[in-house]
Structure formats: structure tokens, C-alpha cells
Amino acid sequence: MFGPRLDGTNGVSLRTPTLEDHKTFVHWTLEPEATRFWGGRIADIRDEAFAERHTKDAESQNSVTWSIAFENETVGFTGLFDIDWVSRDAESGIFIGRHDLYGRGIASETIRLRTAFAWRELGLLRVHNWISLRNRGSRRANEKAGYRQMGLMKRYAFRSGQWYDDWQGEVFSPDIPAGTFVPPSTGG
Numbered sequence: 001m002f003g004p005r006l007d008g009t010n011g012v013s014l015r016t017p018t019l020e021d022h023k024t025f026v027h028w029t030l031e032p033e034a035t036r037f038w039g040g041r042i043a044d045i046r047d048e049a050f051a052e053r054h055t056k057d058a059e060s061q062n063s064v065t066w067s068i069a070f071e072n073e074t075v076g077f078t079g080l081f082d083i084d085w086v087s088r089d090a091e092s093g094i095f096i097g098r099h100d101l102y103g104r105g106i107a108s109e110t111i112r113l114r115t116a117f118a119w120r121e122l123g124l125l126r127v128h129n130w131i132s133l134r135n136r137g138s139r140r141a142n143e144k145a146g147y148r149q150m151g152l153m154k155r156y157a158f159r160s161g162q163w164y165d166d167w168q169g170e171v172f173s174p175d176i177p178a179g180t181f182v183p184p185s186t187g188g
């Protein structure tokens with residue numbers, strides 16, 4: 001599924017992705033400036049692959065994706081993925097391809113809009129994600145929206161000759177019912 005237009009502050013909005021946006025996204029995922037901590041840096045860039053990915057995202061019943069626009073121009077993408085409609089949990093992701101715009105608050109506003117949508121429109125109770133521990137900008141943008149560390153996976157990814165640890169974050173809906181978690185076993 002694609003998400004609806006959500007207008008935020010400071011020129012940031014989330015928009016329904018177009019096929020053209022998808023083509024741009026994939027090309028960005030091959031750029032070194034944007035992929036220091038993200039993805040495998042290999043992609044199928046045939047026209048039919050773009051169309052297939054666009055259709056797959058549109059038809060998906062367990063994800064909601066958006067293009068990120070800054071001052072009315074597409075600059076990246078974001079989404080809620082692997083939505084579990086019973087547990088009301090999802091994984092989140094964000095990618096800003098325009099590296100000349102880093103540090104302008106685009107991710108912070110995007111994550112704020114996306115998180116509010118998860119609670120207020122989708123009725124989710126929890127959103128989690130995986131972020132390279134070294135990716136301070138992404139961690140900080142998520143923490144500003146309420147994400148907190150739930151785990152740390154040592155040596156999660158190998159790239160450019162080095163191992164990277166991954167920070168696992170989560171944020172809970174303000175409406176989550178209290179006292180409904182099963183406590184850990186005490187071994188009895």
C-alpha cells in the first residue's frame with residue numbers, strides 16, 4: 001500500500017510514490033554518499049524492475065510506503081514494513097538520497113509524521129527498526145521521535161572491510177495497554 005500525503009513543517013511532506021520516484025530511489029541506493037550504512041549497494045536498474053517494484057509496493061498488504069518531499073521535490077523514501085496486524089507491530093525505514101540536504105531536519109520531521117500515522121491511522125502499538133550503531137544521524141532522528149534502544153547486535157554487517165554493530169530501536173504507542181505483556185520465565 002502507498003501512504004497518503006502528509007504535510008509536515010519546514011517544507012517536509014510525505015507523498016504517494018510515483019513510478020518516477022521509484023526509479024530515482026533505486027539509483028540513489030547505488031550512490032556512496034547515501035549508502036555508507038545502508039543496503040547492499042547492488043540493484044537491478046532495468047525499466048521492468050522499477051515497474052515491478054512499484055507494483056509490488058502498491059499491492060503489498062503489510063507495508064505502507066511514501067516518498068519524502070522537501071520543498072515539493074522528492075528527496076527520499078520511507079515506510080512501515082512487515083506490518084503484523086495482529087500484534088500491531090511494524091518495522092520502519094528511511095532513506096534520504098539527496099546527501100546535499102543532510103542535517104536540515106528532513107529525517108526528524110519524516111519520522112515524526114510516519115510515527116503519528118502508525119498510531120493514529122493504522123492503530124499500531126509498536127514500531128521497531130535496525131540502525132547501524134555508527135549512523136548517528138539516523139539514531140538521533142529516531143530518538144527524537146521516541147525510539148529507544150532495545151538491543152545491540154554485534155558485528156551485524158560487513159562492509160568496506162569492516163564489521164558494523166547494529167542498534168535496535170523501538171517506540172510504543174501512547175495508547176498501548178498496560179500490564180499485558182507475558183513476563184519472562186523464571187525457570188519454575
Ligand SMILES: CC(C)(COP(=O)(O)OP(=O)(O)OC[C@H]1O[C@@H](n2cnc3c(N)ncnc32)[C@H](O)[C@@H]1OP(=O)(O)O)[C@@H](O)C(=O)NCCC(=O)NCCS
Pocket residue numbers: 033034035037038076094095096097101102103104105106107108109130131132135136137138140141
Ligand atoms: C540518516 C539520515 C536519515 C538522517 O537524515 P537527516 O535529514 O540528515 O537528519 P536530521 O537533519 O533530521 O538530523 C537528525 C539529528 O541527527 C543529527 N545528525 C544528522 N546527521 C548527523 C551526523 N552525520 N552525525 C551526527 N549527528 C547527525 C542532527 O543534528 C539532528 O539532531 P539535532 O536535532 O539534535 O540537532 C540521512 O542522512 C539518510 O537518509 N542517510 C542515508 C540512508 C540511511 O542511512 N538511512 C537510515 C538507515 S537506518
